[in-house]
Amino acid sequence: MTFNRKLLRALAAATFSCLTGAAQAHFQMLYVEETALQRAENLEFALVFTHPFSGGPTLVMEQPRAFSHISSHGGEKIDLRKYLRPVQWQSRENRATAYRASIPRELVRSMGDHIFVLEPEPYLETEEDVYIQQFTKLIVNVGGVPGHWAEPQGLPVEIQPLNKPYANWTGGVFRAIVLADGKPVPFAEVEIEYLNHSVDFENNAFGQQAHVTAPQPAFNTLSTYSDAQGIVTIGLPRAGWWGIAALDIGTTKIHKGKSLSQDAVLWVQARDMK
Amino acid sequence: MKPLGSAQRLLTTGALLFYQAAFAHGPVFDCYIERDDQVKCEAGFTDGSSAAGRKIHVRDMSNKVLLEGVVGTDNTFTFQPPAGQYSVVFLGGEGHDTTIQSSDISR
Numbered sequence: 001m002t003f004n005r006k007l008l009r010a011l012a013a014a015t016f017s018c019l020t021g022a023a024q025a026h027f028q029m030l031y032v033e034e035t036a037l038q039r040a041e042n043l044e045f046a047l048v049f050t051h052p053f054s055g056g057p058t059l060v061m062e063q064p065r066a067f068s069h070i071s072s073h074g075g076e077k078i079d080l081r082k083y084l085r086p087v088q089w090q091s092r093e094n095r096a097t098a099y100r101a102s103i104p105r106e107l108v109r110s111m112g113d114h115i116f117v118l119e120p121e122p123y124l125e126t127e128e129d130v131y132i133q134q135f136t137k138l139i140v141n142v143g144g145v146p147g148h149w150a151e152p153q154g155l156p157v158e159i160q161p162l163n164k165p166y167a168n169w170t171g172g173v174f175r176a177i178v179l180a181d182g183k184p185v186p187f188a189e190v191e192i193e194y195l196n197h198s199v200d201f202e203n204n205a206f207g208q209q210a211h212v213t214a215p216q217p218a219f220n221t222l223s224t225y226s227d228a229q230g231i232v233t234i235g236l237p238r239a240g241w242w243g244i245a246a247l248d249i250g251t252t253k254i255h256k257g258k259s260l261s262q263d264a265v266l267w268v269q270a271r272d273m274k
Numbered sequence: 275m276k277p278l279g280s281a282q283r284l285l286t287t288g289a290l291l292f293y294q295a296a297f298a299h300g301p302v303f304d305c306y307i308e309r310d311d312q313v314k315c316e317a318g319f320t321d322g323s324s325a326a327g328r329k330i331h332v333r334d335m336s337n338k339v340l341l342e343g344v345v346g347t348d349n350t351f352t353f354q355p356p357a358g359q360y361s362v363v364f365l366g367g368e369g370h371d372t373t374i375q376s377s378d379i380s381r
Contacts, residue, residue, distance in 0.1 A: 039304055073348070106381065109306050111316045143302040146322040 025191050025221035026059065026125070027052050027243045028134035028265050030118050031199055035140045035166035035269045040109035043140065044201055047099040047118060048089050052243055053220045055197035055206040056091025061098055062121035069103070072112030072147045080116075090205035092197065100204065113147030114140045117155065122255045131255040134245065136265040141166045152179055157250045159266035162231070168270045170239045176266060177230050178246040184230025188246045192222040192234050195241035212238065236270040243267055299323065301366035305379045307355075313379060314352045317345045317364045317372075325349050329365040332356065355379075 029048040047067070050058040067080045080101060089098035108114045116138045122131035135155045141147070141164070152160045162175040178188040198207030214220050226232040226246065236242055243265060250262025305315040317325035325345045332341035332353060340360065343351045355376065362379070364372045 040306075109304075111302055111304055111318060143304055143316075143318070144300070144320045145302050145318040146320070 025051060025053075025193055025245070026123075026132055026134070027193055027245055028118065028120055028136040029195070029243070030116060030136045030138040030265075030267060031195075031241070032138065032140065033199075035138065036144075036271075037140065037142045040105050040142045042105050043103040043108060045101040045103065045116075046089075046199055046201065046204075047084070047101065049098070049120065049123060049134075050089075050091055050206075051193075052195040052197075052241070053193045053214070054092065055210065056093035058089050058091035058094060058096040058098060059123055060096045061123070064099065064118055064120045066117065066119035067101065068117045069107060070115040070117070070148070070153060071107075072110045072114055072142070072145075075148060078107065087204045090203065092206055092208070098204070100201075108140065108142065111143035111145040112141065113149040114142065115148070115153060116140065117153055119155070122260055124258070130259040130261055132261050132263065133250075133255070134263040134265045136267070138267050139165045152182060154182065155264070156181060156252065157246065157262045157264040159232075159244055159246060159264045161266060161268075165266060165268045168236055168268060170236060170270045170272045172236050172270065173233060174236055174242070174244075174268050175231060175233045176244065178226045178232055178249060178264065179230065180249045181251060185226060185246065185249045186228045186230050188226040188230065188232070188249050190224050190226060190232045191245045191247060192224070193220070193243045193245075194238060195243065211240065236268065239270050239272045241267055241269055301325075301364060301370040301372045303364040303366070303372040303374060305362050305374050307379060307381045308352070311355070312352050313355045313362070314350055315362055315364070315374075316350050317366065318349050319366070325364070325366065328367070331363040331365065333361050333363060335359050335361075
């Protein structure tokens with residue numbers, strides 16, 4: 001991330017924090033209710049570009065460039081764009097275009113790991129005058145058979161998990177490697193956010209109640225860096241969804257004449273031991 | 275903390291290995307109906323080891339074996355389902371048999 005973008009974000013966050021007590025971090029959500037399935041079932045997806053801790057505002061998504069499924073058998077890549085349908089997503093603060101997708105059971109009924117990859121159209125962040133494009137991964141497992149969850153998918157920017165993203169106990173530790181063009185990125189800036197509101201599929205909305213209250217705006221978006229080997233380590237202190245975003249790590253820096261931040265996002269689900 | 279002696283270390287390591295061996299290798303099994311109305315079953319183990327070569331039985335409601343097959347190298351077994359109700363049993367090894375009833379098999 002450029003110093004300019006950092007400064008602008010800090011100023012914007014500080015200003016916003018003074019007004020509402022919330023800080024801003026953009027996260028491309030790629031959400032299903034459950035990633036560790038006993039048996040295959042129809043998967044209902046929500047693709048929302050938003051601020052998951054504060055539950056909004058939600059940012060307008062254009063038609064994604066790619067939405068793919070890499071199957072558990074042989075790594076066959078299936079284009080899922082035909083399943084996408086635009087919706088107006090109600091965040092805690094606004095309504096904006098997001099996408100839903102209903103993926104039939106037939107596509108995901110094989111046991112093992114199913115990797116879903118979203119490549120959105122770059123989003124123009126007018127406050128900062130930069131484009132943001134977040135390559136986002138979600139991994140669903142059927143039946144408990146381990147598969148290719150740890151394999152990189154050849155994206156320009158990517159977070160390669162070192163733990164199964166779908167099998168984590170609350171209180172555990174999650175590790176991953178930040179990659180750009182398949183190579184580790186040392187000391188990449190990484191942001192982590194908890195999905196702090198329920199996802200209401202029926203109304204295409206976030207739930208009204210926040211699960212937790214941050215004691216101070218710095219807790220809304222947690223920040224860290226990958227280490228010298230590009231490895232990032234986070235804790236999972238609460239059950240639910242944790243988003244990890246490595247910022248501005250792509251080699252493509254310009255889009256339509258403006259700065260482009262290519263970020264990598266991975267979603268991790270934690271479950272309580274009970 | 276007092277360092278562990280070598281014998282104690284060996285015992286601890288052995289116990290951990292046994293624990294992993296006992297609990298990291300559970301059978302998993304599922305069947306679904308393909309487009310040609312054949313039933314395709316997938317078998318495997320939670321540690322990722324192959325089920326190839328393991329037997330599968332298709333049984334009627336009196337437990338009579340109607341069909342016996344072997345899991346292929348792709349960890350699947352496909353068969354023409356019999357008329358009426360039946361069950362499919364994955365013989366995954368001692369204590370590792372898993373059964374699916376035909377009523378739980380869908381597309």
